[in-house]
Amino acid sequence: MSVAENIEIKASSDALLRGPSNAKKPRNIAQLIRWIILFAGGLLMVMPIAYMLATSFKFPFEVYNLNLIPEEPTIENYTYVLGDGRFYHWFWNSLLIATLTTVSNVFFDSLVGYTLCKFRFRGRYIVFIAILSTLMIPTEMLVIPWYLMSQQFGWLDTHWGIMFPGLMTAFGVFLMKQFFETVPDDFIEAARIDGLNEFQIWWTVALPLVRPALAALAIFVFLGNWTAFIWPLIVTNSQEMYTLPVGLTTFSVEQQVEWELIMTGAAISTLPTLIVFLIFQRFIIQGVVMAGLKG
Amino acid sequence: MNFYSNLNIGQKRVLWAWGFLAVPIIFYTVVRFYPTANAILLSFQEWNLLGDRTWAGLENYATLASDPVFWKVFKNTFLYLILGTPISLIVAFTVAYHLDKVRFMHGTIRALYFLPFMTSAVAMAWVWRWFYQPVPIGLFNNFLATFGIPQIAFLNSTTNALPAILAPAVWAGLGFQIIIFMAGLRAIPATYYEAARIDGVSRWTVLFEITIPLLKPTIVFLVVFSSIGFLRIFDQVFNMTTNNPGGPLNSTKPLVLMIYDTAFNGYDMGYAAAQTVVLFTILLLVSLLQLYLLRDR
Numbered sequence: 001m002s003v004a005e006n007i008e009i010k011a012s013s014d015a016l017l018r019g020p021s022n023a024k025k026p027r028n029i030a031q032l033i034r035w036i037i038l039f040a041g042g043l044l045m046v047m048p049i050a051y052m053l054a055t056s057f058k059f060p061f062e063v064y065n066l067n068l069i070p071e072e073p074t075i076e077n078y079t080y081v082l083g084d085g086r087f088y089h090w091f092w093n094s095l096l097i098a099t100l101t102t103v104s105n106v107f108f109d110s111l112v113g114y115t116l117c118k119f120r121f122r123g124r125y126i127v128f129i130a131i132l133s134t135l136m137i138p139t140e141m142l143v144i145p146w147y148l149m150s151q152q153f154g155w156l157d158t159h160w161g162i163m164f165p166g167l168m169t170a171f172g173v174f175l176m177k178q179f180f181e182t183v184p185d186d187f188i189e190a191a192r193i194d195g196l197n198e199f200q201i202w203w204t205v206a207l208p209l210v211r212p213a214l215a216a217l218a219i220f221v222f223l224g225n226w227t228a229f230i231w232p233l234i235v236t237n238s239q240e241m242y243t244l245p246v247g248l249t250t251f252s253v254e255q256q257v258e259w260e261l262i263m264t265g266a267a268i269s270t271l272p273t274l275i276v277f278l279i280f281q282r283f284i285i286q287g288v289v290m291a292g293l294k295g
Numbered sequence: 296m297n298f299y300s301n302l303n304i305g306q307k308r309v310l311w312a313w314g315f316l317a318v319p320i321i322f323y324t325v326v327r328f329y330p331t332a333n334a335i336l337l338s339f340q341e342w343n344l345l346g347d348r349t350w351a352g353l354e355n356y357a358t359l360a361s362d363p364v365f366w367k368v369f370k371n372t373f374l375y376l377i378l379g380t381p382i383s384l385i386v387a388f389t390v391a392y393h394l395d396k397v398r399f400m401h402g403t404i405r406a407l408y409f410l411p412f413m414t415s416a417v418a419m420a421w422v423w424r425w426f427y428q429p430v431p432i433g434l435f436n437n438f439l440a441t442f443g444i445p446q447i448a449f450l451n452s453t454t455n456a457l458p459a460i461l462a463p464a465v466w467a468g469l470g471f472q473i474i475i476f477m478a479g480l481r482a483i484p485a486t487y488y489e490a491a492r493i494d495g496v497s498r499w500t501v502l503f504e505i506t507i508p509l510l511k512p513t514i515v516f517l518v519v520f521s522s523i524g525f526l527r528i529f530d531q532v533f534n535m536t537t538n539n540p541g542g543p544l545n546s547t548k549p550l551v552l553m554i555y556d557t558a559f560n561g562y563d564m565g566y567a568a569a570q571t572v573v574l575f576t577i578l579l580l581v582s583l584l585q586l587y588l589l590r591d592r
Contacts, residue, residue: 048426049410112315115316127316145331149330248421269417270414274410
């Protein structure tokens with residue numbers, strides 16, 4: 001993809017954030033109906049999330065009520081679920097793993113993307129194609145060999161075991177490579193003349209210029225690892241090592257009849273990402289556009 | 296250090312480049328390429344995790360071809376795909392098309408549609424599972440009951456269970472597709488629409504002659520992206536049917552769940568590996584199709 005196309009994507013994502021381009025004022029009836037239907041649809045979309053939150057604040061006798069606002073709100077479910085102790089472990093594991101994989105991805109993906117974009121050397125194209133080709137390999141195919149590998153190296157049931165497959169992603173390399181193309185070579189040349197070494201150039205000159213792409217990548221990696229399920233399910237055995245999604249599954253099976261507790265557990269594993277979204281909405285939507293149009 | 300200082304600038308840069316790539320190359324070799332080769336190799340072997348890996352030739356693939364469960368699973372996997380992809384794309388496009396023309400509370404409405412994308416599939420599977428429960432518990436059936444409509448067995452029926460599991464998967468992905476569609480719509484130059492307006496072309500003609508053709512790259516991307524997603528469906532199925540993973544009579548079991556069961560409940564590693572190779576082949580064909588459809592770009 002060319003620089004011009006990058007700029008075009010940037011422009012279209014900015015336009016998306018500014019609001020509709022050729023919207024008419026909602027004066028006519030058709031426009032009003034359109035708005036009402038869209039708004040109702042939006043409310044319908046958040047219904048499951050709203051019920052999850054509402055139920056987590058309800059006493060058992062109120063659970064089967066269709067009311068969204070609890071008559072007698074209680075935080076008893078939260079004190080019970082968090083008092084269980086295991087949720088602290090799961091939350092911590094999820095946070096640790098998602099954070100560390102995000103740091104690793106942002107570092108290595110951008111380093112590789114930069115190298116493949118800004119250095120000229122033999123074998124560059126082969127490395128790029130090789131890394132990109134891993135996008136076509138589904139995780140499901142790799143989980144069995146990863147399991148065998150973890151077993152051999154004693155990584156089963158460890159944080160490292162959960163983390164190691166996700167430390168770098170080809171998607172991130174691709175995304176970063178595209179964005180480094182928007183960094184003019186002159187900047188890098190100027191830094192070289194100033195006597196910076198190649199690592200310093202990448203770190204102090206190039207990286208700050210692609211900050212939006214780094215943020216987009218970080219959001220995607222974090223969210224992906226926070227919600228990852230199949231690999232953590234396979235690689236962990238003891239409850240202390242579970243991540244939130246795996247822990248929630250076992251917790252929910254135990255609580256089969258107590259839906260208010262299951263909803264509280266679900267809320268605990270969903271709330272952090274929802275809060276992050278509400279704070280960084282603009283950023284995240286821009287990231288989705290950038291990542292999506294590049295995929 | 297002497298060796299380094301004797302190099303010319305170009306050689307130094309090449310050295311830096313390989314230095315930067317060293318760790319990642321080791322990573323991709325050890326964690327991506329070697330396991331891929333290992334999985335393919337394992338698919339021609341027999342192994343229960345404990346004994347030796349013994350050569351089995353094409354036996355795993357032969358077993359697969361004659362396994363009725365596999366064909367059931369194969370059919371389910373494609374059902375998720377051929378129901379999920381068109382439904383989610385049509386809904387997402389319709390919402391994006393109209394949302395693009397709305398100004399009042401635009402950001403809020405967009406956020407409402409996008410929020411489900413930020414949730415975890417596992418947590419939401421449990422929320423939906425609760426909705427689907429029979430009358431004293433489940434929200435949907437309670438709601439139907441207030442109108443005197445008889446209950447619907449959602450998850451315990453061989454015909455309803457698959458669509459019931461598909462619904463949260465479609466729901467969670469809509470926000471992403473809407474955003475991508477809206478970005479695609481914004482990227483269409485306004486001059487096309489102005490020209491159409493001057494020519495007095497009808498709104499439907501504009502939609503089918505300008506908007507949709509110019510959205511082709513976006514549509515192809517989303518079709519492939521969501522197809523791959525539906526072909527790999529697992530989290531929702533596993534969590535909505537934990538007491539009987541795969542639903543009544545395997546009616547909801549997708550390929551990934553079969554792989555998981557074969558490998559980590561049945562310890563039939565070779566057979567599971569053969570199933571992953573099938574999944575890999577299908578996903579590869581989908582990706583190649585994308586490259587083919589976008590070749591003129």
